[in-house]
Amino acid sequence: MPKGIVDVAVDLGTSRTAIGISIPGRSENEVTVCTPNGSGHCRSAQLKTETAALLEAKHPHGLLAFGKTARERFIKDAQRDEDGGGCTGRRTTSGAPNMLFRFFKTELCKNSGYTSVDQPVATAEGGETLPLMTVMTAVLRHIKEDVLAHLSQRLEVDPTVADVNWVVTIPAIYDDFAKRFMRVSAHRAGIISAVDDASQLQLCLEPEAACLAVSIKEAPLLAKAGIKLMIVDCGGGTVDITTHSVESRRPLKLKELATPTGGEWGSVCVDSMFMVWLRKLFGATAFARVRTTWAFYSLMDYWEEAKTAFQGKEDEDVSLNMVDVVMELGFDKGKLAELVAAHNHDLEPTHHLTRMNHYIDLPSGLVRTFFAPTIDKIGNCLRSLRGKPLLRDLKYVFLVGGFSCCPLVQQAARAELDRGGCRVIDVDRRELAIVRGATIFASNQLAFSRIAKLTYGVKSTCIYDSSNAEHVKRRSSPPIWDSAGKEVIDAFSTHIKRGAYVPSDGTCTRRCYGPLRPNQTTVSFQILACHHTDIEFPDTDSTFPLGEVTVNLDMRASFEDRGIAAEFVFCESEFLLRCFRGTTGERVAEVEMSLVQEVQEM
Structure with a gap:
C-alpha cells in the first residue's frame, strides 16, 4: 500500500505530458495539475506540455530540456548552426548534433518480441538513434527532480523520493513487457529503489x-x-x-x-497523413530542408488548432498561412502557384487547392482523407465491441x-x-x-476484476494412463514412480485459465502439491504460462516458463502432511507466488516474478 506523504501522478503521454499532485487526506478534487518546470508553460497552468526531450549527443546523453522548450531550443540551435554559430549551438564540442526525441513511447506499443529492456530503440527528429531506455530514464529522472524541487517549496520539509506515492500512467494496450520496461526505467531514474516495489510506484492504465x-x-x-x-x-x-x-x-x-x-490510432496518425501530403506538395528535398525549422513547427502548431476544430462539413475549408515555409525555402509566389497547379492536376475538383497570396485553402474533402484511416479504425473497433453479448x-x-x-x-x-x-x-x-484520476488513484486504488490474458499454472505430475496416447507419447524413460508405486508423468496444473476473471485483489486459486517420495526434502515449482485455454501438459505448444521456486519441506511432519500449497497473486507486470504449509497454513515463501518471458534488465 502507498506510504508517502504526497501523491504524484506522471501522465507521460505520447504527445503531451502533465503532472498531478495531491496531499492525501484532502478533498478528492484538490488535485494540482502542472507541467515540469522550464517546459515552456507556466507550471501552474491547467494544461499539458509536449512530450519532447532534447538529449546531449555525448554519453551519458543527459537531458538538456523537456517539453515545448526542448523543441524551441532544438530549432534555435539548428538555426544557429545554419547561420554559422558553430559548435556553440546545436552541435556539441564533439561535433555531433544534440538530439530531439518526440513520440518515443509508441515503440512500446509494437509488441516486437523483445527479451531485454535495452533492445527498443528511439529515433530522434534528425534520424539519430539511442536505446529507448536511455531516453525514458532521462525523462523520468528530470520529472522526478522537478517534482521534488516543487514539493520542497510547497511543503514544510524537503521530501525524498520515498515520501512520494508515485503513479505513472500507461496505455491499456501495453503488454507485460512494456509495463516491465516502465518499471525498470523508473528504477534507473531513481524513482524506486527496487523494480517491483509497488509501495513506491504504481502503474495505472490510462x-x-x-x-x-x-x-x-x-x-x-x-x-x-x-x-x-x-x-x-x-x-x-x-x-x-x-x-x-x-x-x-x-x-x-x-x-x-x-x-x-x-x-x-491517436492524433499523431492524422498529423502523419498531413505531413505525407506536405511532402508530396513541396517535394521530398524541400520538405527535408524545412522539416526542422521554426517555419515548419509554426505551421504544425497552426494545423493542430485546425485539426482539433475540424468538423468535416462539406464547405469547411482549412486555410494555411504558408508564408514562413515559403520564405524558409526561398520560394516566390510564382513557385507556390506552380506547386498548387501541379497538386490539382490529377485530382478530382473536391480535392483541389486554392491559393490567395501565401495562403492555401484545403477543401474539406481533402482534409477528411487525413482523418479517414484513423477514424475508420476507431469506428470499427467500437462497432466490434458493441456487438459483444456482454456489452449489448x-x-x-x-x-x-x-x-x-x-x-x-x-x-x-x-x-x-x-x-x-x-x-x-x-x-x-x-x-x-x-x-x-491517476493522482487520486495513488491513495484510492480502484478494485478491478480483470480478465487473464494467458493461462497460468505450475509443472506438476499426473498418474500415467497406458491407454491414453498422449500419456504414452510423454512417458519418461526411465519411468517415474510416486510413493504409492504408481507411475507418473509431467502435467500442467492450472491456477487460472485464459479469459477467466482475476479477482480484484489479484489472488487466484490455491492448490496443494505433495512430494513424490518420502526422502524428498524440497519441492520445486516451475511457473508456466500458455496462450491456450485448456492445457494438460507442460510441453503444449506456446507454453513458456516464467521462473522456478524451491521450498524446503518440513521433514518433522508425517509424509502425508508435508504438502505445500501454492497460490498466484497478480499485480501489474509481475505476480507473487506464495507458498504455505499445507496443514498449518504457515507462509513459507513469497517470490515476485515477471509476467514477461525471459526479460533481462541489464
Missing part, C-alpha cells in the same frame, strides 16, 4: 485512471450496481478502450467486461483524452454507440481526466 476521475465527476450516473460503462481514451499516440460493470459504488469496484483493446446493454460511454475533443472522433463514437439506451457522455476537461 483509461482506468480516467474511469476514477469520471466516477467522481459523474457519480450520479454510476450510482447503481450493474451499470455498464466504457472508457474511450483518445490520446496522441493511442486509443485505449476499457469496458466495466459497476459492482459497488462505495467502495468503487469494477468488473472488466472485455480485455482492454485499442491501437495506435452498455449504458454510458465516456470520451477522454485530448484527441476526443476532435469533432470527428465524437461523431464516430456517437454513430457507433449512441443508440438503444446507450449514451455518449462529454466529459468536462477531458484532456486532464487521466492525470487527475
Whole structure:
C-alpha cells in the first residue's frame, strides 16, 4: 500500500505530458495539475506540455530540456548552426548534433518480441538513434527532480523520493513487457529503489485512471450496481478502450467486461497523413530542408488548432498561412502557384487547392482523407465491441483524452454507440481526466476484476494412463514412480485459465502439491504460462516458463502432511507466488516474478 506523504501522478503521454499532485487526506478534487518546470508553460497552468526531450549527443546523453522548450531550443540551435554559430549551438564540442526525441513511447506499443529492456530503440527528429531506455530514464529522472524541487517549496520539509506515492500512467494496450520496461526505467531514474516495489510506484492504465476521475465527476450516473460503462481514451499516440460493470459504488469496484483493446490510432496518425501530403506538395528535398525549422513547427502548431476544430462539413475549408515555409525555402509566389497547379492536376475538383497570396485553402474533402484511416479504425473497433453479448446493454460511454475533443472522433463514437439506451457522455476537461484520476488513484486504488490474458499454472505430475496416447507419447524413460508405486508423468496444473476473471485483489486459486517420495526434502515449482485455454501438459505448444521456486519441506511432519500449497497473486507486470504449509497454513515463501518471458534488465 502507498506510504508517502504526497501523491504524484506522471501522465507521460505520447504527445503531451502533465503532472498531478495531491496531499492525501484532502478533498478528492484538490488535485494540482502542472507541467515540469522550464517546459515552456507556466507550471501552474491547467494544461499539458509536449512530450519532447532534447538529449546531449555525448554519453551519458543527459537531458538538456523537456517539453515545448526542448523543441524551441532544438530549432534555435539548428538555426544557429545554419547561420554559422558553430559548435556553440546545436552541435556539441564533439561535433555531433544534440538530439530531439518526440513520440518515443509508441515503440512500446509494437509488441516486437523483445527479451531485454535495452533492445527498443528511439529515433530522434534528425534520424539519430539511442536505446529507448536511455531516453525514458532521462525523462523520468528530470520529472522526478522537478517534482521534488516543487514539493520542497510547497511543503514544510524537503521530501525524498520515498515520501512520494508515485503513479505513472500507461496505455491499456501495453503488454507485460512494456509495463516491465516502465518499471525498470523508473528504477534507473531513481524513482524506486527496487523494480517491483509497488509501495513506491504504481502503474495505472490510462483509461482506468480516467474511469476514477469520471466516477467522481459523474457519480450520479454510476450510482447503481450493474451499470455498464466504457472508457474511450483518445490520446496522441493511442486509443485505449476499457469496458466495466459497476459492482459497488462505495467502495468503487469494477468488473472488466472485455480485455482492454485499442491501437495506435491517436492524433499523431492524422498529423502523419498531413505531413505525407506536405511532402508530396513541396517535394521530398524541400520538405527535408524545412522539416526542422521554426517555419515548419509554426505551421504544425497552426494545423493542430485546425485539426482539433475540424468538423468535416462539406464547405469547411482549412486555410494555411504558408508564408514562413515559403520564405524558409526561398520560394516566390510564382513557385507556390506552380506547386498548387501541379497538386490539382490529377485530382478530382473536391480535392483541389486554392491559393490567395501565401495562403492555401484545403477543401474539406481533402482534409477528411487525413482523418479517414484513423477514424475508420476507431469506428470499427467500437462497432466490434458493441456487438459483444456482454456489452449489448452498455449504458454510458465516456470520451477522454485530448484527441476526443476532435469533432470527428465524437461523431464516430456517437454513430457507433449512441443508440438503444446507450449514451455518449462529454466529459468536462477531458484532456486532464487521466492525470487527475491517476493522482487520486495513488491513495484510492480502484478494485478491478480483470480478465487473464494467458493461462497460468505450475509443472506438476499426473498418474500415467497406458491407454491414453498422449500419456504414452510423454512417458519418461526411465519411468517415474510416486510413493504409492504408481507411475507418473509431467502435467500442467492450472491456477487460472485464459479469459477467466482475476479477482480484484489479484489472488487466484490455491492448490496443494505433495512430494513424490518420502526422502524428498524440497519441492520445486516451475511457473508456466500458455496462450491456450485448456492445457494438460507442460510441453503444449506456446507454453513458456516464467521462473522456478524451491521450498524446503518440513521433514518433522508425517509424509502425508508435508504438502505445500501454492497460490498466484497478480499485480501489474509481475505476480507473487506464495507458498504455505499445507496443514498449518504457515507462509513459507513469497517470490515476485515477471509476467514477461525471459526479460533481462541489464
